[in-house]
Amino acid sequence: MITEELLPCLQGIVPATIVTTTKDLMPNASIVSQVFPVDDTHVAISNQFFSKTFRNLQENPHAQVQVQHPEKFIPYLLNLKLVRIETSGDLFESMEMQLEAIASMTGMSDVFKLQSCYVFKILSIEDFRHAIEWN
Amino acid sequence: MELSAAKNEIEEIKKKIAENQQLIDSLNEKLQRRTDEVKIIQSISSEILNSLDLDRIFQKTMELLDDVFGFNHSMILLKVPNEDKVKVSASRGYETLGLGAEVEFGKGVIGVVANKKKILRMVGMPYRMRYVQTVTSESNYTSDSAPIELPGLKNVKSQIAIPLLLKDRLIGVYAVESEQVNAFKAIDEVILTVVGNQIASAIDNASAYKTQQLLTQAYSRFVPKELLALLQKNSILETQLADQTQGLYTIMFSDIRDFTNLSEQMSPAENFEFINEYLGFIAPVIEQYNGFIDKFIGDAIMAIFPGCPSDAVQAGIEMQERLAQFNSQRIEQHKEPIKTGIGIHSSTIMAGIIGSKDRMEGTVIGDGVNLASRIEGLTKSLGHSLLISEATFKLLSEELSSKFEFLAKVKVKGKLEEVEVYKTR
Numbered sequence: 001m002i003t004e005e006l007l008p009c010l011q012g013i014v015p016a017t018i019v020t021t022t023k024d025l026m027p028n029a030s031i032v033s034q035v036f037p038v039d040d041t042h043v044a045i046s047n048q049f050f051s052k053t054f055r056n057l058q059e060n061p062h063a064q065v066q067v068q069h070p071e072k073f074i075p076y077l078l079n080l081k082l083v084r085i086e087t088s089g090d091l092f093e094s095m096e097m098q099l100e101a102i103a104s105m106t107g108m109s110d111v112f113k114l115q116s117c118y119v120f121k122i123l124s125i126e127d128f129r130h131a132i133e134w135n
Numbered sequence: 136m137e138l139s140a141a142k143n144e145i146e147e148i149k150k151k152i153a154e155n156q157q158l159i160d161s162l163n164e165k166l167q168r169r170t171d172e173v174k175i176i177q178s179i180s181s182e183i184l185n186s187l188d189l190d191r192i193f194q195k196t197m198e199l200l201d202d203v204f205g206f207n208h209s210m211i212l213l214k215v216p217n218e219d220k221v222k223v224s225a226s227r228g229y230e231t232l233g234l235g236a237e238v239e240f241g242k243g244v245i246g247v248v249a250n251k252k253k254i255l256r257m258v259g260m261p262y263r264m265r266y267v268q269t270v271t272s273e274s275n276y277t278s279d280s281a282p283i284e285l286p287g288l289k290n291v292k293s294q295i296a297i298p299l300l301l302k303d304r305l306i307g308v309y310a311v312e313s314e315q316v317n318a319f320k321a322i323d324e325v326i327l328t329v330v331g332n333q334i335a336s337a338i339d340n341a342s343a344y345k346t347q348q349l350l351t352q353a354y355s356r357f358v359p360k361e362l363l364a365l366l367q368k369n370s371i372l373e374t375q376l377a378d379q380t381q382g383l384y385t386i387m388f389s390d391i392r393d394f395t396n397l398s399e400q401m402s403p404a405e406n407f408e409f410i411n412e413y414l415g416f417i418a419p420v421i422e423q424y425n426g427f428i429d430k431f432i433g434d435a436i437m438a439i440f441p442g443c444p445s446d447a448v449q450a451g452i453e454m455q456e457r458l459a460q461f462n463s464q465r466i467e468q469h470k471e472p473i474k475t476g477i478g479i480h481s482s483t484i485m486a487g488i489i490g491s492k493d494r495m496e497g498t499v500i501g502d503g504v505n506l507a508s509r510i511e512g513l514t515k516s517l518g519h520s521l522l523i524s525e526a527t528f529k530l531l532s533e534e535l536s537s538k539f540e541f542l543a544k545v546k547v548k549g550k551l552e553e554v555e556v557y558k559t560r
Contacts, residue, residue, distance in 0.1 A: 013259030013317055015266060033266040049270075070259070070317050097255050101247040102263045105285070108271055109241070 002040055006125065009067035009076060010037045012098075018045065019064045020056035028052050035067055035078070036095055036117075043078065044086075044117045046095050057082050057118065075128040080120035087116045171203045172326045179330060183337045187344050192337045193225035196330060201227060204326070206311045208288055211299075211334065212238060212245060213307040221249050221308050223286050236286035238308075243285045245308050248296040252305050254324055254331075258293040258317045293318035297331035301339050309334055358497045361427035365441060365486045366497070376495060379487030385447040385479060385527060386504055387426065388511035389417070389454065390435035392474035398434075410434055413473070416461045417454050424450035429498055437508075439499055444481045444530040451477045451521050452538075452559070478511025480524035509547040510556060517542060517556070525555035 002010070009016075012034030021027050030053045036044045043065075047054050057063065061082035068075050086092045096114040103112035182195045193211050200206040208228040212221035219240035226232050240250040248255045257263070287294075291312045299307040309331050313319070351370055355363075363370070366378050391397070391413070398406050410433075418436065421428055426440040426447060440447040454477060462472035482503025490496050510522050519542065528539055542558040 007321070008317060011258045011317060012263055015262065031266075033263055093251065093253070094255075097247050097251050097253065098257060098263075100241065101244040101255060101257060102260065102267055104242045104246065105260075106264050106267050106271075108267055111271060112267055 001125070002037055002043070002122070005069075006067075006076060007037060008071065009069050010035050010043065011070065013070035014068040016068075017066045018053055020053050021060050021062075022056055023059040025060070028056055032065075034098070035065055036091070038091060038119060041122050042083070042119055043080065043122060044091060044095065044119045046099060046114055047116045047118060048099065048112055048114060054118070063120065073132055075131060077126040077128060079123040079126075081123055082118055083121045084119045085116050086119060091119070092117050168322065172329075175199050175203055175326065176329055176333070179333050183333060183340065187341050189338060189341045190225060192341075193334070194227065196334060197225070197227035200311070200326075200330065204323070206313075208313060209309070209311045210287065211307060211309050212249075213299075213338075214249070214305055219250075221245065224307070226286075229287070233286045238285060244294045244296045245285070245310050248298050248310075249305060249308050252298045252300060252303070254295070254297050254328060256295045256319050256321070256324055258319060260292050260294065261290070262316075288312050288314055290314055292316045295319045295323060295327055297327050299331055299335040299338065301335055306335060306338055359427040359429065361439075361441065362429070362486060362497045366488070374488050374495070374497070376488055376490065376492060379485050381483060381485050382441065383481060383483050384486070384499065384503075385426075385440040385444040385481040386484070386499065386507035387421075387438040387440065387447050387451060387477060387479050388435060388508045389438070389451075389475055389477045390433075390511065392476060392515060394434045397471070397473065413461065417457055420450050420453050420457055424453070426450055435511075437504075439486070444479075444527045445532050445535050447479050447481075448523060448527065448531060448535055448539075451479055451523075455521060475520060476511050476514030477521045478507055478509070478514060478524075479522070479527050480507035480510055481527040481530055482506065505549060506547070506554065509550070510554070513545060513547070513556060517545075517558075519558040521559055522556045525557065528555075528557045 015031050015033055016035045017029055018032050019027055019029050030051065032045050032053075034046070036046070038044050045065075063080045063082065065078045065080060066075055067078065092114070095117050099112060099114050100109065103109045106112075178199055179192075179196050182192055186192055197206075197209045197211070200209065210223050210226035210229075210233070213224040214220075215222050215237065220237045221240075222238075223233050223236045226234065238245045238249070240246050244255055244257050287310070292314055293316065294310060294312040296308050296310040298305055299309055309327070311319070311323075311327065358374075363374065365380050365382070366374065367380070368374050368378070397409075401409060413434070414431065414436065418428055421436070421438045424440065424446040425442050426438045429437045429439050431437075438447075438450075440450070454475075458473070458475055465472055480503055482501065484499050484501030484503045486497070486499045488495050488497050489500065506524065510524055514520055514522050522542070523539065528536060531539070538560055539557040540560050542556050544553045544555050546553045
């Protein structure tokens with residue numbers, strides 16, 4: 001479940017880390033600019049380039065994403081499972097708008113295009129606030 | 136042992152209280168938010184109802200959102216007609232107003248919103264831009280287009296832009312921005328969307344009103360507003376055939392002597408230019424003395440003075456003075472001076488709308504109108520450029536009537552009785 005506490009982590013302020021594996025469970029970590037909230041139980045990430053992350057997801061739909069609260073710096077670990085890939089519709093369009101806005105400002109409109117968005121079901125969320133307890 | 140258990144219990148209760156307090160605080164915060172939202176919506180609504188001045192409505196709206204929610208950098212951009220661009224029309228919270236700066240469709244948050252006609256909220260913008268730059272620089276992707284210049288904050292970190300829509304048509308974009316990384320939350324989209332709709336309908340109202348005003352203005356050049364006033368109508372839209380009113384009016388006819396000869400020496404275009412120049416010189420005097428021009432008949436003017444007959448006579452005298460100025464200009468330009476005749480008569484006549492259902496005209500009709508025209512005709516044969524009827528003479532103030540004297544008793548066409556005419560002393 002996406003709580004109000006978690007929402008600020010899904011604004012794209014702090015980039016997220018996503019871990020996927022091949023079918024032989026060889027892990028790969030990569031940085032994504034934003035994990036988008038879709039509804040209470042789903043998030044999405046954007047695919048602009050067909051990188052290893054997306055190749056891995058074809059082989060193993062499970063992924064782990066670490067997001068961070070932009071003000072409190074609390075890390076959360078999201079255990080996800082890929083449920084569908086969208087190339088049109090409201091979610092796709094709203095993610096596309098964000099990408100277009102940023103890409104056009106950096107003069108990269110022509111290369112930075114949203115190919116598809118990957119929608120994941122949230123299986124569980126782990127709160128890692130103890131990791132910053134020292135503060 | 137017991138003491139530490141009691142201590143623990145107290146700690147537990149303290150924690151519970153703190154948690155409850157947090158819940159109460161958060162509910163209060165939400166309640167306050169709703170109250171603020173309602174306040175803003177109401178204030179803007181009443182502002183829109185009370186004013187058609189868009190600049191004022193824009194400023195007031197941005198000021199309210201600044202005061203209540205601290206949205207201290209905002210701008211309203213309007214669609215440039217026939218171009219895929221929006222242009223800054225009002226702004227708040229910038230060192231310079233930046234009015235007139237343009238944003239192309241598809242460029243930046245504002246441009247993308249204009250293009251897609253959907254709200255867009257972006258936070259952490261510099262980090263995202265850096266991400267894009269890093270990814271593209273590490274890959275082999277290159278782009279020829281340079282980063283673009285956009286109006287607004289140079290180091291913008293968060294932005295919300297709302298399309299201003301009428302039905303599905305984009306009329307502009309309302310944008311709020313901030314130098315803070317996470318300035319806008321999902322909840323802000325709600326109030327800004329409502330405000331955006333309000334701004335759009337204000338723009339619509341104002342433009343409908345403006346069109347109506349322009350139409351009314353255009354019509355009033357054809358049907359004098361004074362005539363509508365006589366008919367007790369506010370607008371040409373209210374008039375219909377057979378609308379009429381009766382009253383004692385003074386009618387003035389004025390035209391150019393030997394205009395036929397004069398016009399034969401000029402091309403049609405020169406004729407038009409001459410007449411408009413002449414009328415432009417003479418006609419304002421009529422308005423100055425509370426009269427209005429009923430119609431232009433070629434080189435002639437037919438004017439009505441609904442008020443005091445002295446107004447008409449004074450206007451006639453001043454028109455002659457104006458003519459002298461007009462002629463001295465003509466002489467300087469080596470052109471022949473012109474002569475005019477003015478005839479004035481007061482009578483009870485009808486003002487109203489005549490014509491057929493597809494082609495109407497507001498005018499005055501009655502025997503008195505014809506007589507005024509005949510008197511003007513006499514100016515030539517009697518050799519005096521300003522003649523007034525007995526009826527008008529008798530209604531003049533003592534001071535003004537002393538400037539006139541009896542000239543002749545004349546039989547005019549269409550009249551059984553002879554009419555007395557008066558000339559200036």
